[in-house]
Amino acid sequence: MTGTALDAATTELLAGSLRELLASVSAGGELGPALDALGWAEVLADDPATATTLLFTEHGRALVSSRALDDVLLAELDPALPPAAGSRALLYPHPAEGADPAPLDGPLWGVLLGPLHGVDEVVVPATAEGRTVLVTVAATDLAAAGGPATGFDLGSTWHTVAGPRPPGSGPPAPEAWTRAVAAGRRALAAEMIGVCESALTLATAHTTDRVQYGRPIASFQAVRHRLAEAYVAVTAARAVLDAAWTAAGGADGGGWAAAAAKLQAGRAQAQVMRHAVQVCGAMGLSQESELHRHVTRAAALDALLGGHMALAESAGAALLAGADVHPVVEL
């Protein structure tokens, strides 16, 4: 499946380029063309695991909001779709529904990761007779039903779509959708890990600089132990994500392992954010601090394609119903 794996030095170099590139995106640039200029398609083809994790970790670190995730899911969906008539975007199931597309015979209900300018058509997964079908809708037909998402994460470009569904159907593609969700969950796990790393960096810097009682507050155990626990949570999430990539070639696209990776990353973000806010003290409560943007972004990412609580519940329910235990790592 994969080409040459990226070595550590190349990965490091790429990470640096991505950081610069994402900084320019934060400042108003376009992500797609910038990635093309970097030759990202080749990097991705060579080593999808490292490349995807790298891109989304940096995406998370930079708190960028873009439609990069669309490419990940569409790469799995495209083979099941008619040829594209221009550039495509994806309508995600509304976070309230986890990863289950809305019924085809009901209204539209989902989120877009960004505004639709420059987009020609939108792939709208829907559920018909218990199966996922992929409906392709002209971007202009969705414009009326969409609006910026009001919610928790003020910095995101997400749009909520809710309104009457344009007529039409599309090919059934349950397997493709399952694979797309798995791929999306791996990318989202990486992105949450990036947000966590960045929050930890902020918290570490703050507690090292901040002096109370004549010493950096990071020298007090109550503070350092929280940071250590947060670090452990992120490391565990990263380990599960790496393992999930080894299962990605499997029949269901490594769905079980991808869900586990997203679950673990979702838990990690909850823990990291709790600790980071506490060690930053009153400073972390102010909107002037960068920290709250991490808190809200991480929570929003956790909710997309199934939050960690929902994933834990469905995994538990599946196990109790007699599902096979797919080990995430073969020992």
Add this chain to the structure above:
Amino acid sequence: MSGEMDVFVAEVRRFLDANVTRQATSGTELEWGTGPDQIAYFSTDPPDVDAAKVAEARSWQRRRHEAGFGWITGPPEYGGRGLSTVHDLVYDGIEAEYEVPDTGVLSVIGLGMIGPTILAHAQGHIKDRYLPAMYSGEVIACQLFSEPGAGSDLASLATRAVRDGDGWVITGQKVWTSIAQHAHIGMALCRTDPDQPKHKGITAFLIDMSAPGVEVRPLRQMSGGADFNEVFLTDVRVPDDHRLGEVDDGWRVALTTLMNERATVGGEGAGPAARAVSLPFLTALLKANGRLEDAASRRRLAELVADLTATEYLNHQALRRMQAGRQPGPEASVSKLMYAQNLTRGAHFAAEIVGPRLIADTGEWGAYSWNELLLSTPALRILGGTEEIMKNILAERVLGLPKEPGIDTRSPFRELKRSGGTA
């Protein structure tokens, strides 16, 4: 319970019965989905509503004062009643049974902490000028203590006060100042001698908040509202008779203030946040979300309700003990830690139940509205003394564990390592 207390209780009831109505007995007939969809901890009121509430608070305080309950523990010459702290707590306990305006804007800081400090440390004519005005609701006071570089370690504050003729000139920055936008006066701690150890060179002043050079800027907190302020002091002139206590003896004055940070035993049970994190509301939430029969949810509900109820018991017992004339124990600290923990757990529990509807507003009642409380819970563990500092105090003062060694209390302030670097 003495006969004298019974007489007092009867008098309180007479006053309240004549002026306000009793609260409807709470809880049982909660109707899910009706009423304002608001679960806020901090105020989310627009400025005009906020101002109206302040006016209401001042007017209720004036009526209390006229009836002899404005300053129960204060000396009669300044409009006080000359009774004990226990009487004060008994009054609060009874008043909580009635529908009265929230007077927190006056009472928590001004009347609770700064009034007693003025009484203990100000000159006679300053007491005459401010105390009756404060306890009749006319003058609102705020506390100018915390600074960007001095949070938990308050004694490392850097705002300077320099003598200038018969007065002082004050320059510096204060932060996390509640109610500064409403306050007429502020009690400021300032550095007057940086060559002394940090606790020694501090002096306390009363500042006229309308004086030139005082600038109040709202500080927007992560939950979205702006309940706190930054206060910038630039060459603010203060007459010497507005000094509290001796020059360079301000730390002792500050301790008077902080010691009066009154045990709010049982006083935190009100407000929309506490109503939301309660058995009837959470049960309704579970029911509305089809989770009432779910074992995991039931278990978390039971764990939370057990702690909420036990915290209530703790508060009732503390109140009963005080009504029987005994001194408050460490219950107040325990109650405060538990209060923060309970609300935090409650908010996170609710967040799990409403799930993604917490992060995107679907317009559903009782779903997205949890986010203000959720985003406020970190503050409960930080503001007014971080959880870490509270635990230090419990461990050192109640359990007798040794202090953290190596904390410098001897070197001159000028030589201390500090955040921000300016001394």
Add this chain to the structure above:
Amino acid sequence: MSETTTQSELDELRGSVREFLAAKSGEQQVRRLMESEGGYDDTVWRQMTEQLGLQSLALPTEHGGDGYGFVELRVVLEEMGRTLLPSPFLSTVVLAGSALMASGDAAAQAAHLPGIAGGKTTATLAVAEADGAWRTDGLATEAVRTDAGWRLRGEKCFVLDGATADLLLVVARTVAGPGLFAVTGDAGLTRTPLRTLDPTRRLARLTFTDTPAVPVGRTGSAGPIVDRVLDLATAALAAEQVGGARACLEASVAYARERVQFGRPIGSFQAVKHRCADMFTRVQLAASAAAEAANAIAGVEGAPPAGVAAAVAHVVCSEAFMFVAAENIQVHGGIGFTWEHPAHLYFRRAKSSQLLFGGPAVYHERLLDRMGV
């Protein structure tokens, strides 16, 4: 009665019980009894009656008791929990004593309570069967009326002090519903002591083979009796748990003050200091809950309903003792994990107490039930 017991009288009661237990239930004595067959010291049991009148304290005067109530009993139980006193007190006085009182059966009370009050009779209540549930429906053990009187058939499990109790009160199903029966002889009775996690608290299996038994209370009335007993028993257990938890907190604090690492007492490190503060917080909360439950049962003015307060105390004190017993080992480090150190005895007691009446799954549901959810 309890209303007239002043705080200083309660303090005095606590003082004398503490002094007595310091002499009779030190760590060495507890460890000796852990290894013994009966599991408790007969002499100490007698002295508890003769010197302090503990068995009779909360029993009614008409049956040889002193007529005090739960407020006073709580103080005694807290002290017993503090030293892990191995004793059939909980089974005899609380379980059996309350069951007899709740049965309203004057004849049974007259027959058995004076013996309990006088320290001559030990007793227990057998409700749970193989699944450990304290309930009165769906019981396998049955009572049948024969020409020679009532006979019991079946098996009871997890019976507190069941191997040694003189009087066994047994809940069994009858055609008229669950009933309470007294067994005083050994005919048709097999007692099997069980290995226990907590060697200071003995449990047994009882097998009944046409065992002669005498009904207590109206036949079919065991449901409400057991319900009432559970309120009292969980409130009593909560008091014991508070005592045990307090002992753990005190041990941790003492150790944190004296143990030096990195040149300073470990109690000066925030990780240890804050752990102790957390323990203190949980113990205070538990103490409040146990006190409120005792007040509620004693009918003190202004107290909440007994069922609610007992259920709250059962949850809060079970969790608090478990938490504090585990943290106590952490504060002690390696030494706390040794057999020689008493920390594990408290850990065992904390877990066995938490699970005695069913454990978290049961006590959480019980609380919700009592609160009307």
